[in-house]
Each structure stands twice: as C-alpha cells, then as structure tokens.
C-alpha cells in the first residue's frame with residue numbers, strides 16, 4: 161500500500177495505537193481530539209509523521225480515516241468532524257457500542273442495527289469498513305502469537321474499501337476475514353464482548369481470534 165495521509169479520530173488508547181501503527185508502516189498521521197493540546201506529549205514521543213488536530217482537522221487531513229471514539233459519543237464526534245470531510249473516503253470503524261452504566265459492559269445496540277451501520281448512515285458518502293473492533297489495541301501492530309498471525313474480521317459495503325483495509329490489516333501483521341456487508345457489524349460488535357468477557361475471567365488481555373480451516 162503506497163503512503164497515504166491517515167486521520168485518526170480518537171485520543172484514547174485505541175487512537176494512539178492506530179497512530180503509532182500507521183506511522184510505523186510509513187504513513188503520515190493526524191490524530192484528532194476535541195482538545196488536541198492534550199496530545200502534545202504523545203505526539204512528541206510518537207516521532208516524525210504524527211501530528212495532532214481537532215476531529216474536523218483530522219477528518220479533512222485523512223485520505224484514510226480510522227474511527228476510535230467512545231461508542232456512545234461516536235455520532236457526536238462525527239457531527240463535530242463534519243460528514244462532508246469523509247466524502248468518498250475509506251473509514252475504518254473500530255468503535256464498539258459498549259454501555260458501562262451498570263458497571264459490567266454490555267452492548268447498547270444489537271440484533272436489528274449496529275454502530276457500524278449507524279456510522280455508515282451518518283457518513284453516507286464514505287466507505288465504512290468495520291475492523292479492529294474485535295482486538296485489543298495493544299495487539300493492533302505486529303501481534304506475536306505462537307500459533308501465527310491472528311485474524312481480523314472485517315465487513316463493509318464497498319469491496320475496494322475492504323481491499324484497502326485488508327492491506328492495512330496485513331501490513332500490521334494480521335490475517336483478514338471478510339464477513340460481508342456493513343450489516344454484518346451486528347455480529348462483529350458482539351464478538352468484542354466475547355473478547356472482553358474472556359479478558360475479565362482470565363485476567364489476561366493478550367488473546368486474539370483466529371479462524372481455523374482444514
């Protein structure tokens with residue numbers, strides 16, 4: 161994949177992991193936040209090729225955009241970023257619709273809709289691909305497992321966009337499994353819960369999915 165400008169929307173651990181990973185494979189990155197000044201230390205340590213901006217600036221900057229915002233705030237973050245700044249672009253949607261209001265996380269969307277579909281509806285001119293929502297962010301880049309590369313499940317409506325996101329996954333060190341159109345996000349978002357619940361029960365956060373074939 162040739163060098164592109166990547167806009168990362170999200171200043172949490174996931175946004176930072178995306179920024180480091182995209183920079184590590186040679187892309188230019190702008191990581192976005194409502195308060196970009198809080199990213200000064202991160203940007204200083206992330207090396208050349210990473211800068212910070214507002215959500216709107218990061219969306220404008222990116223030819224490719226990675227979305228890493230709090231699930232319940234994703235719609236508001238996209239509104240602030242401006243839907244027009246995503247027009248025609250590939251958007252990796254790594255968000256999960258997690259509700260922490262009662263302590264243990266649970267999903268706040270499901271069965272008949274998904275956050276991935278909501279993002280695609282809100283960014284109707286963009287090519288949204290759900291990806292990186294079923295993996296812990298510390299494993300996004302160069303995941304090392306005795307059983308070989310883990311698999312990233314992806315879905316989206318645009319085949320060319322999925323090809324590009326597949327190349328990103330492979331460049332980061334993942335296998336890729338395309339499970340269909342964006343409505344398949346209804347099944348990828350619950351997979352995040354399986355990953356989280358296993359983490360809570362095992363006390364370990366270094367697991368990842370792999371599809372076995374014979």
Ligand SMILES: NC(=O)c1ccc[n+]([C@@H]2O[C@H](COP(=O)([O-])OP(=O)(O)OC[C@H]3O[C@@H](n4cnc5c(N)ncnc54)[C@H](OP(=O)(O)O)[C@@H]3O)[C@@H](O)[C@H]2O)c1
Pocket residue numbers: 169170171172173174175192193194195228229230231233234236237254255256257258292293294295296297298
């Ligand atoms: N933790 C993981 O390893 C993991 C793995 C895969 C997917 N995910 C998903 O990735 C997403 C990001 O997770 P995270 O843990 O890095 O961060 P997070 O705490 O879930 O989200 C942080 C981002 O959400 C933005 N945000 C929060 N409230 C907002 C509001 N009211 N309006 C606009 N923006 C708001 C923050 O903006 P500011 O920058 O302005 O503070 C920040 O950029 C989540 O959807 C999560 O479920 C997590």
